[in-house]
Amino acid sequence: MLSLLLAFPLLSAALALLFPRRARDIALAGALALCALAALSLWSFSLATKGFQLLERIAWARLGSVEIAYHVGVDGISYPMVLLTALLTLVAVLVSRREIHTGEAGHYALLMALCSCVIGVFVSLDLVLLFACWEAVLVAMFFLILRWGASNRAYAAMKFLVYTGIASAALFISLVVIAMATGSVDIAAMDLSHLSPALRTAIFALLLFACLVKMPIAPFHTWLPDAHVQAPTAGSVMLAGVLLKMGAYLLLRLGVGLLGDVVAQWRVFLFALGCASAIYGAFVCLAQSDLKRMIAYSSVHHMGFVLAGIAIGSSLGVTGAAFEMASHGIIAALLFALAGLVHERTGTFDMDALRGLAQRMPRTAWLLALASFAAMGLPGMTGFVGEFMILVAGFARFGPLALLMVPAVLLAGAYVVRMLSRVVFGTGTLRASEGGASPLPFGLLAAATLLVGIMPGLLIGIIAASTLT
Amino acid sequence: MMPNPPLPIASLPPIATAAGLLLLALFACAILDVGGSRKGLRVAALAGIALALAMALALPWIPRAAGPGIAHLLREDAFARLFAALSLTVALCVTLAAKERPGSYTCATLLTALGMVLAAAAGDLVVLYLSLELVTLSSYALVAYGRTRERMEAAVKYFVAGVLASALMLLGFGLLIVGSGTSAIAALTLAPGPVGLLALGAIVAGVGFKLGVFPFNLWMPDVYQASDGPVSGLLAGGGKNAGLAGLLRVMAAVALGVPQWRIAIAALAAVTMLVPTVTALVQRDARRIVAYSVVAHGGMALMGAALLTPLAVTGSLALACALALASCGAFIALGALASHGLASLDELRGAGLRNPLLGACLTLCLLSLAGIPLLAGFSGKLFLFYAIAQDGMPWLAGLAILASAVSLWYYFSIIRALYAERGSGKCYEVGHGTMAALLACAILTIVLGVYPEPLYRLATMAAGALF
Numbered sequence: 001m002l003s004l005l006l007a008f009p010l011l012s013a014a015l016a017l018l019f020p021r022r023a024r025d026i027a028l029a030g031a032l033a034l035c036a037l038a039a040l041s042l043w044s045f046s047l048a049t050k051g052f053q054l055l056e057r058i059a060w061a062r063l064g065s066v067e068i069a070y071h072v073g074v075d076g077i078s079y080p081m082v083l084l085t086a087l088l089t090l091v092a093v094l095v096s097r098r099e100i101h102t103g104e105a106g107h108y109a110l111l112m113a114l115c116s117c118v119i120g121v122f123v124s125l126d127l128v129l130l131f132a133c134w135e136a137v138l139v140a141m142f143f144l145i146l147r148w149g150a151s152n153r154a155y156a157a158m159k160f161l162v163y164t165g166i167a168s169a170a171l172f173i174s175l176v177v178i179a180m181a182t183g184s185v186d187i188a189a190m191d192l193s194h195l196s197p198a199l200r201t202a203i204f205a206l207l208l209f210a211c212l213v214k215m216p217i218a219p220f221h222t223w224l225p226d227a228h229v230q231a232p233t234a235g236s237v238m239l240a241g242v243l244l245k246m247g248a249y250l251l252l253r254l255g256v257g258l259l260g261d262v263v264a265q266w267r268v269f270l271f272a273l274g275c276a277s278a279i280y281g282a283f284v285c286l287a288q289s290d291l292k293r294m295i296a297y298s299s300v301h302h303m304g305f306v307l308a309g310i311a312i313g314s315s316l317g318v319t320g321a322a323f324e325m326a327s328h329g330i331i332a333a334l335l336f337a338l339a340g341l342v343h344e345r346t347g348t349f350d351m352d353a354l355r356g357l358a359q360r361m362p363r364t365a366w367l368l369a370l371a372s373f374a375a376m377g378l379p380g381m382t383g384f385v386g387e388f389m390i391l392v393a394g395f396a397r398f399g400p401l402a403l404l405m406v407p408a409v410l411l412a413g414a415y416v417v418r419m420l421s422r423v424v425f426g427t428g429t430l431r432a433s434e435g436g437a438s439p440l441p442f443g444l445l446a447a448a449t450l451l452v453g454i455m456p457g458l459l460i461g462i463i464a465a466s467t468l469t
Numbered sequence: 470m471m472p473n474p475p476l477p478i479a480s481l482p483p484i485a486t487a488a489g490l491l492l493l494a495l496f497a498c499a500i501l502d503v504g505g506s507r508k509g510l511r512v513a514a515l516a517g518i519a520l521a522l523a524m525a526l527a528l529p530w531i532p533r534a535a536g537p538g539i540a541h542l543l544r545e546d547a548f549a550r551l552f553a554a555l556s557l558t559v560a561l562c563v564t565l566a567a568k569e570r571p572g573s574y575t576c577a578t579l580l581t582a583l584g585m586v587l588a589a590a591a592g593d594l595v596v597l598y599l600s601l602e603l604v605t606l607s608s609y610a611l612v613a614y615g616r617t618r619e620r621m622e623a624a625v626k627y628f629v630a631g632v633l634a635s636a637l638m639l640l641g642f643g644l645l646i647v648g649s650g651t652s653a654i655a656a657l658t659l660a661p662g663p664v665g666l667l668a669l670g671a672i673v674a675g676v677g678f679k680l681g682v683f684p685f686n687l688w689m690p691d692v693y694q695a696s697d698g699p700v701s702g703l704l705a706g707g708g709k710n711a712g713l714a715g716l717l718r719v720m721a722a723v724a725l726g727v728p729q730w731r732i733a734i735a736a737l738a739a740v741t742m743l744v745p746t747v748t749a750l751v752q753r754d755a756r757r758i759v760a761y762s763v764v765a766h767g768g769m770a771l772m773g774a775a776l777l778t779p780l781a782v783t784g785s786l787a788l789a790c791a792l793a794l795a796s797c798g799a800f801i802a803l804g805a806l807a808s809h810g811l812a813s814l815d816e817l818r819g820a821g822l823r824n825p826l827l828g829a830c831l832t833l834c835l836l837s838l839a840g841i842p843l844l845a846g847f848s849g850k851l852f853l854f855y856a857i858a859q860d861g862m863p864w865l866a867g868l869a870i871l872a873s874a875v876s877l878w879y880y881f882s883i884i885r886a887l888y889a890e891r892g893s894g895k896c897y898e899v900g901h902g903t904m905a906a907l908l909a910c911a912i913l914t915i916v917l918g919v920y921p922e923p924l925y926r927l928a929t930m931a932a933g934a935l936f
Contacts, residue, residue: 061848061922063855064780124835128851132842139841141883147888156887161881169874172854180859413732 004466014317076466214247233340356428502572515839552589638675679712698804741768784853791849798910821887
């Protein structure tokens with residue numbers, strides 16, 4: 001099942017290259033098929049299984065005595081991410097149809113390959129396979145930004161590459177250390193508990209660095225606004241929606257999963273770092289005049305919450321973090337897709353120039369309001385559930401220290417209201433219309449926002465299969 | 470009933486046969502060149518190399534014949550086979566790419582390939598010396614091909630450095646032969662004291678000249694940058710590895726019991742991979758950047774010679790094979806671009822978009838050199854870095870990973886130039902031969918990246934044959 005999910009996008013990428021004139025339709029068909037497959041896989045996913053399921057394993061190569069395998073499987077933490085990737089790939093293909101006009105075949109092939117590699121990161125149960133997919137994601141996103149980005153794209157692509165490349169080197173070192181120390185790279189069967197505390201701390205520090213850059217957490221976040229602002233809309237959707245989650249996922253999988261006691265030692269530090277990043281991200285959002293840049297920084301804000309949830313480490317905190325990852329994926333994708341549409345119709349991301357959007361593009365404006373409220377954490381939408389779980393878990397774990405999270409929550413409201421008051425409401429001289437835009441990508445994401453917000457049990461059920469003790 | 474007699478082919482010693490086939494092809498080419506048949510010459514050369522390659526590769530499946538009387542001169546082992554296969558694959562690509570070149574060019578390529586095959590199989594110091602000289606001498610001519618000012622200058626530099634290296638190598642070999650009373654590599658012993666150290670030092674310098682060991686690598690960037698694309702490809706993919714093979718053979722014979730050498734070679738390897746990596750960061754010529762990276766990769770391969778454990782040597786061999794194809798492909802593509810006046814990063818702007826297939830192959834080769842997973846370069850680096858860390862020098866592996874991470878910047882600055890903008894240049898065409906060679910390099914790079922097991926197995930067998 002999982003191999004099909006990996007192979008389908010790759011197949012459509014190859015087909016798109018072979019038939020460049022039909023590339024966009026091939027990609028759409030591939031994305032639709034992927035979503036259908038992902039939906040089908042819901043039936044084979046068992047909520048009663050705590051560990052990994054849907055396993056597949058084929059021997060791949062040997063490094064001396066270390067056996068590398070193509071080993072895939074999912075659990076409650078990775079499975080929602082796989083579903084999210086499938087959904088966002090469809091959205092990314094749909095929003096590309098109006099935006100991408102040069103080198104279509106290459107764009108869709110890269111997008112589908114990217115999707116395959118991201119799913120690969122989430123389902124890999126072999127460290128080498130995971131690293132291979134992790135790097136491939138980096139390269140695919142580099143090309144998406146470099147080739148189809150905005151005017152300053154070369155700079156943004158190189159900056160993205162340098163930051164995440166250094167993170168990858170840290171991840172690679174920790175991979176080699178783990179392979180040396182345990183003689184195995186199989187995540188499902190890995191046991192790091194017999195290693196010396198110093199080695200465990202070193203491995204965790206390397207992993208943590210890689211994840212913090214990727215998530216990103218301040219002060220390692222400066223690649224993110226450039227990459228986001230310069231990337232094409234589809235790139236931003238994937239970047240914010242799923243690529244940032246790779247860091248958080250790895251921290252959950254290898255950090256909490258295998259080095260739980262080190263995480264516990266570093267708990268207060270990580271929690272404070274997460275909260276600081278969330279507060280910092282929110283403050284920077286308040287200072288932006290560029291809509292896309294503001295949305296980009298809101299990712300720093302939300303990923304700060306995710307880190308806080310991971311740091312809390314209780315089953316409620318981890319569930320909250322995993323929930324927040326999925327929910328932010330949906331919301332950020334919706335925000336970026338809307339920003340892309342607004343830019344396509346108005347030619348600007350400048351908030352002052354966009355004043356009065358509700359008069360010219362009412363549906364877009366209301367969707368923007370909906371997505372923003374979801375990002376702010378309004379009850380009834382997905383954003384609320386994850387943050388609420390993290391808040392409750394935080395107070396249960398840390399007591400008064402958890403008050404650190406309060407300004408982060410409040411500031412989210414502030415930057416959202418500021419943005420909405422400037423962009424959506426008020427009267428301006430904007431000339432634009434929203435006719436002709438396909439409502440499908442926006443409708444899908446808005447529906448997902450509301451559905452998961454109103455019935456969070458659907459998602460919590462999947463996550464809790466693995467996180468409940 | 471009598472058992473079937475073995476097939477006649479089975480009784481042929483593969484390396485000697487491959488060398489014979491190359492010689493045969495060389496004679497055929499020389500005659501055809503005089504006769505003026507360009508097409509026949511190409512066919513003869515390609516057929517000769519392909520047959521020799523088949524001979525080298527097919528050996529595991531053919532029962533080993535007892536070697537003829539020269540077995541002590543030419544070792545028919547897995548180590549020789551791996552390098553023969555590697556050199557001949559590179560030579561095949563180069564010959565494919567050199568379609569428009571004169572017959573003498575092809576003949577020199579064949580002669581270089583012959584030298585590379587013999588160097589890896591050498592069982593005797595004299596054979597090793599002669600075959601390395603064969604590689605060097607025939608490639609002087611190749612470097613000077615075209616006789617532009619730049620190439621003549623590069624050839625002279627190469628020559629002067631090469632003569633010095635030959636002298637050092639002779640000195641080292643001579644001291645070894647005197648000290649151990651034989652020239653057979655397997656029976657060599659290292660004299661204790663300063664004489665032994667001098668011998669080993671001279672050998673590391675002289676043989677390391679081919680591999681590009683610091684500081685005997687100053688000629689490399691100039692030569693790789695100025696030469697015709699296929700020539701740079703041949704030197705980077707094959708000539709360099711002939712040096713590695715020779716060095717490993719001698720080191721495995723004499724340096725195993727000398728622990729203080731481990732740290733010296735390790736330091737040399739570290740300097741060899743770090744200095745060019747930093748130097749490459751400020752270069753603006755794409756071929757020069759790749760040249761520096763090839764030197765750095767030579768330093769990485771040297772790490773195996775520092776540790777001299779089966780695992781570490783396997784890693785070195787895997788890396789050398791994995792990167793040979795990528796560097797050969799990169800030089801062929803960049804050479805083709807340079808012949809259209811596109812050499813510096815500024816001139817290369819948008820070049821990848823104007824010829825998508827060439828751009829894609831070049832990008833794949835560069836990504837492989839950068840060590841991006843699912844390409845051969847990553848397979849090699851993964852094994853090598855793991856092996857070095859596992860067998861006792863984690864700090865060296867750490868430095869190699871650092872060098873590898875830094876190298877991302879300059880590979881990607883070439884890729885950035887290729888794709889960032891359309892550029893103002895006009896469209897350009899490259900020959901079918903060049904395209905075929907590039908595709909071969911790119912496809913092999915992907916295959917060995919996705920499924921590295923054959924590479925690992927051959928390298929393990931080859932390393933096993935050394936000890």
